[in-house]
Amino acid sequence: MFTRLAGALVRAIMIVVVILTPSLLLPGTTAESAQLATLVALAFAMIIMFEYGAKYPGLIEFRNAPPFNRIRVIALFLMLFGLSIIIGNGNEGSTLTVIITALGFLVGRALDFPYSPLRVVLDYLPQGVDPTLAVQIQAMAGLVMLVTLISLFLFAALLRLENWPNRGTAFNVWVNLPTFDPTAGGDVVKRLNRDGRVNVIFGLTAPFIIPVVVVMASNQVQVSLTGSPQTMVWAMTLWMFLPLSLIMRGQAMLRVARMIRARRARLVAGVATNASGSVLSSSTA
Structure with a gap:
């Protein structure tokens, strides 16, 4: 169970990094855009955590x-x-x-x-x-x-x-x-x-x-x-x-x-x- 949760946490962090990549690299990113990207990244991270941390499947395929x-x-x-x-x-x-x-x-x-x-x-x-x-x-x-x-x-x-x-x-x-x-x-x-x-x-x-x-x-x-x-x-x-x-x-x-x-x-x-x-x-x- 610990291994499964650790893997889910690593995957969630990776998703956050991927989604925030444009906000981190593009110059002139406004505070509103950065906050919106952060909220979206956290939402996807939570989905990944629940999906890969749970024993039974939900939405993510393969x-x-x-x-x-x-x-x-x-x-x-x-x-x-x-x-x-x-x-x-x-x-x-x-x-x-x-x-x-x-x-x-x-x-x-x-x-x-x-x-x-x-x-x-x-x-x-x-x-x-x-x-x-x-x-x-x-x-x-x-x-x-x-x-x-x-x-x-x-x-x-x-x-x-x-x-x-x-x-x-x-x-x-x-x-x-x-x-x-x-x-x-x-x-x-x-x-x-x-x-x-x-x-x-x-x-x-x-x-x-x-x-x-x-x-x-x-x-x-x-x-x-x-x-x-x-x-x-x-x-x-x-x-x-x-x-x-x-x-x-x-x-x-x-x-x-x-x-x-x-x-x-x-x-x-x-x-x-x-x-x-x-x-x-x-x-x-």
């Missing part, structure tokens, strides 16, 4: 199937950290800033082709935006897309090479998928495959839909997305982090469906083998 959630948290931190460096220190010319900005800009240029998600973001920039800010936004978009692609590649490699989530222990569907009810009706494998495909499809289409929805919402509430560095950082991060989470969740559910199907096949083969052995023994006798 909590006993590392490194699913670790990949997502690391990707979120890298996005927030990199974007904060680009937008906050763009004029200082430090070595770290130059490297991150150049990397993001190169990836942004490479992915800037017709009908790409990055092209959608650039097309929805306000009219008359400053060219320097437009270049920074392109570098920011390229950086978050790079982190997303690397995270997806790493998780796909774990699925293929490391046979995730088999870690020498049985996979508990109830603990790792607490919001999925296997007794709700219908075959559980078909439902997992369906939900997994739906998550992957939503994850692939979300980068095209999110910019349109965000721009329409900002126009309705009359809030400028480019007016606040923190708003830009969080908007650009969520633009790629939400699709990353959906695609990873879909891949994980498809993997669980394959595991259950393979388990069923082994059980059926075992029953058939025992039945044939019993028939053979009876005929011999």
